[in-house]
Amino acid sequence: MSHAEPPDWTLLWAQMLQVRAAPHSATGPTGWLRADPKQGWCLTAPCSPASAELFSFYKPVLDARLAPARVGSPPWVLAQLGQSLDGCIATASGDSHFVTGAASLLHLHRLRALCDAVLVGAGTVAADDPQLTTRRVSGPNAVRVVLDPAARLDGRARLFHDAAAATLWLCDRRHAGQARARAAGGAVEVLAVEGLLGPADPADPADPPEGPDLTRVLAALAARGVRVLLVEGGGVTVSRCLAAGVLDRLHLVVAPLIIGSGRRGLQHTGPALLADCLRPPARQLALGDDLLWDLDLDLRGTAARPALPG
Numbered sequence: 001m002s003h004a005e006p007p008d009w010t011l012l013w014a015q016m017l018q019v020r021a022a023p024h025s026a027t028g029p030t031g032w033l034r035a036d037p038k039q040g041w042c043l044t045a046p047c048s049p050a051s052a053e054l055f056s057f058y059k060p061v062l063d064a065r066l067a068p069a070r071v072g073s074p075p076w077v078l079a080q081l082g083q084s085l086d087g088c089i090a091t092a093s094g095d096s097h098f099v100t101g102a103a104s105l106l107h108l109h110r111l112r113a114l115c116d117a118v119l120v121g122a123g124t125v126a127a128d129d130p131q132l133t134t135r136r137v138s139g140p141n142a143v144r145v146v147l148d149p150a151a152r153l154d155g156r157a158r159l160f161h162d163a164a165a166a167t168l169w170l171c172d173r174r175h176a177g178q179a180r181a182r183a184a185g186g187a188v189e190v191l192a193v194e195g196l197l198g199p200a201d202p203a204d205p206a207d208p209p210e211g212p213d214l215t216r217v218l219a220a221l222a223a224r225g226v227r228v229l230l231v232e233g234g235g236v237t238v239s240r241c242l243a244a245g246v247l248d249r250l251h252l253v254v255a256p257l258i259i260g261s262g263r264r265g266l267q268h269t270g271p272a273l274l275a276d277c278l279r280p281p282a283r284q285l286a287l288g289d290d291l292l293w294d295l296d297l298d299l300r301g302t303a304a305r306p307a308l309p310g
């Protein structure tokens with residue numbers, strides 16, 4: 001299948017970027033988009049069915065900005081993974097370029113353009129040396145966030161030096177000094193988060209903890225003005241977000257290939273019974289030969305309810 005965009009998509013995308021930039025100044029009719037107090041952003045113009053369908057998959061990201069900003073409220077969080085039919089996001093050696101096809105990469109870049117920040121785990125930075133910028137579509141770069149609680153990265157990754165977008169190296173306060181020393185001369189800010197790795201008391205059974213305290217990650221990003229966050233991998237990081245119940249939405253893009261003994265995508269411990277498994281509302285969209293599963297999680301019950309400012 002072709003990954004060509006519908007002919008009228010370029011015009012609609014430009015209007016979506018305007019809404020992303022100034023959601024609250026655009027509550028009346030803005031071209032083809034209108035914000036409705038109950039429905040969120042709605043299409044008002046007769047665009048092609050293909051563009052309307054595509055729009056519907058990005059509408060939740062735009063709607064997330066309509067909720068009134070509240071001091072201390074965490075960002076709305078969407079995670080995305082590109083995986084094989086057998087649930088792998090890379091080969092065992094870490095090769096992931098590319099699991100999914102061109103249409104799925106376009107989709108990923110659209111998500112980057114619509115979100116305030118894009119977060120990846122340290123394992124992804126070590127394996128891929130990613131740029132995480134918006135290159136395949138028009139739109140702004142998101143703030144790049146590297147979640148590296150114990151500052152295990154050596155600081156040589158491209159995104160710490162290229163100054164292509166604002167970049168945060170997010171560590172537990174105990175390890176921030178190491179990160180700052182390695183970041184010297186780079187184009188990255190080390191964001192030290194208190195208690196990210198739990199209590200410092202070695203006698204405490206919770207130390208070392210299972211993973212970083214993700215509520216503290218979200219609080220630190222909210223304090224930096226991040227309202228809409230994209231978690232772009234890898235499998236460990238997305239799985240931890242899922243297990244911690246901080247995801248509002250999950251985009252799983254499944255490509256028609258079988259990797260075998262590769263790196264897992266989702267890998268959290270599930271319940272014993274199928275009846276207790278997560279069965280979120282789901283819909284699909286063909287992205288070239290891949291299939292996007294759009295899962296509405298809202299596990300925190302805090303999904304942005306469309307609401308217009310007073």
Ligand SMILES: NC(=O)c1ccc[n+]([C@@H]2O[C@H](COP(=O)([O-])OP(=O)(O)OC[C@H]3O[C@@H](n4cnc5c(N)ncnc54)[C@H](OP(=O)(O)O)[C@@H]3O)[C@@H](O)[C@H]2O)c1
Pocket residue numbers: 080081082083089090093094095096099120121122123124125126127128150152153154211232233234235236237238263
């Ligand atoms: N297909 C996709 O959509 C996609 C997206 C992103 C990444 N990937 C692939 O996924 C793989 C990485 O994902 P992941 O789940 O392993 O990790 P991740 O979620 O990116 O990062 C967290 C994991 O990395 C570990 N880690 C920390 N510092 C590290 C270092 N310097 N070197 C290596 N690992 C380090 C962490 O261990 P501790 O918790 O012990 O610190 C933790 O297990 C790569 O192969 C990447 O190519 C695929």
